[in-house]
Amino acid sequence: MIRRIKWPGWVIVLLVIAGAILGINQVLAQYSSAETNEPKEKITDSSVYPGLNIQTKTNKTDLYTTSISQPYTKVSSINKPINQWINNQKEMFTKNVKQNKQTLKKNDFQAHLNIQVDTHNVAEKLYTLEFSAYQIAGGANGTNTKKAFTIDLTANKMLKLEDVLNMDKKTIEHIQTLAKEMLYRDKDVKPYIMDDLLEEALQDPKDWEWSINHKNMTLFFDQYDIAAGAAGAIRVDIPMEDIKPYLNKTFAEKLDVTVPEKDHTQDKEETDHHESALDPDGKYIALTFDDGPDPNVTPRILKTLNKHDAKATFFMLGSQVEYYPELANKVEEAGHEIGNHTMHHQDLTTVQKSAIKQEVQQSSDIIQQSTGQAPSLFRPPYGASDKTVETVAEKMGTPIGMWSVDSRDWKSRNADTVYKKVMNNAASESIVLMHDIHPSTADALPKVLTSLEKKGYQMVTISQLIQLWDEQGIGPYYGKIG
Known part of the structure; x- marks a missing residue:
């Protein structure tokens, strides 16, 4: 025997159906977003290539x-x-x-x-x-x-x-x-x-x-x-x-209506950031940021560093600097150290020597054109290095700056986890790996800096640490572990 559903019951049934349809649409929307790889963050059009x-x-x-x-x-x-x-x-x-x-x-x-x-x-x-x-x-x-x-x-x-x-x-x-x-x-x-x-x-x-x-x-x-x-x-x-x-x-x-590329080296005053020698009895940490510059995250990193009067080393990708030369220039103008992270973030141990040279040199040229300064350091992507990579770095006269503390921000994408990783492992003269492409890293940085400062640490560049260690040559330099 089929029972008739009274008026309140129909309301409940309709709400259930509407909820199911809404849930399905949300799943489909998420799937569509994943399939198209559309950026989830707001698009910031600050590229040297307008619209791209x-x-x-x-x-x-x-x-x-x-x-x-x-x-x-x-x-x-x-x-x-x-x-x-x-x-x-x-x-x-x-x-x-x-x-x-x-x-x-x-x-x-x-x-x-x-x-x-x-x-x-x-x-x-x-x-x-x-x-x-x-x-x-x-x-x-x-x-x-x-x-x-x-x-x-x-x-x-x-x-x-x-x-x-x-x-x-x-x-x-x-x-x-x-x-x-x-x-x-x-x-x-x-x-x-x-x-x-x-x-x-x-x-x-x-x-x-x-x-x-x-x-x-x-x-x-x-x-x-x-x-x-x-x-x-x-x-x-x-x-x-x-x-x-x-x-x-x-x-x-x-x-016939092409726009000439701006020469970012014209009318630029030459700057030479003479870094003072560090006190051998001081406590120092070198914060480093890889894979940028990024139009959404790097400005936030710069703002926080400036607020804490902290210096850092930015290992930039030539492919990113090509798109955002003005942003790379802002990093240099703020007095931070700029390193070379290759042109396209390729694992250099998997390619021939000629390809390694091209990856490093092309990136170096773009960085120098955009900032007026040649990169002072080199960091191979993934930290993957071998004798061939070191030989290229040696011929270019560029020290290899690795790291001793991995914040693992690339994996967790969580500000609290990044903070704990740094604070649990950092010691004086550590080199800390982070990335200025993850919003969660920018979220974590204010708390990281405040806590490190309370422990008496001063934020310096890798080159300052190398000078403190009285080291010469290409390294690689890893820093110390807590």
Whole structure:
């Protein structure tokens, strides 16, 4: 027998249904946010590339390390394909790690994924993003994958090849001919080229991996695409002069309204922060911040340090400084020490010596251009170093600054945990590792500084500690443990 539900009962039933629908929508919203990798924090548009920002995300587990440079905009339709490509790389990497799990453990080898991006300002709010994904999950050699995106933030869209070139038969044949000529002129690449693969790769423009900037149009080919594996990934730079006649009229007009990059070294008074010698009987701690500068967190760190009249050492990524040069300059102007944390946060023990040099030198050049000062120290990402890394540092004359106390802010993302880690392990002449990319670190810093000061500690730079120790050479320097 079916009982009729009276009026109060219907109200309860409707409330239950509404609650269930609301809960499902919240779950779907969270899932959608996770899938698109949209930044959860408010977007601060303080980049040197208007409308375009970047986050460098790092992770470390027992089996692998990852470092991913992820540009983002306020336009979901632009972010989506970028995030999808990055997620595909991550999925392939984690799948390979899972398959090689036993081998990695047996050989005590950490797999590594590094996704880095080179950004080119083509015109006003028109950029090309050239991604390079390097992953090694076992075996002697890693793999490189290239991907490029061209975005127009004046039109809020991702550009296609037909938005850049007049894609008629004549244009296609011209690009194909130029690419072949340049490849066959390259003495390092020519011996490995396979003619049939090259013809196939160039046949359909829809398959081209391309980017464009003021100087060149570039075609990218992954390892094995057009040549034997020994050639690695290949790029062909076709001079702009050779393709100008084939440019789309609207796009050509954009190139004529480019905005010159500001030279941050012009009209800058040279500053030399002469640090006074430390009292041998004093109590000192060197706070260090990695992976910045970050437009949301670094200013908060600077404000707190200034309030406590504390000095610190900032190990900056060249890829971050490239986007936020004015912020890097503020760190230097505040009298803090600036160190080099490489260009793209790559595990330097997994790459060749030439790649190490490029990672360190490119970052150093960008930091010096932005701040007027060359980095005084070098810290390899993840603290991963070996003889080759030390040799590069030695030739550059840059001491390696490691750490003795890890706040583990990168793992906990919790202010109270960060505070306890520092206070439970710090001693005089400790070097403390933190990161100016996590809001929780900025939350913890005021309490950390107040407590350290009450214990009689003075905040100094790593270089001041090295001077106190009367040490010379590249180190590495780790500091003391409590």
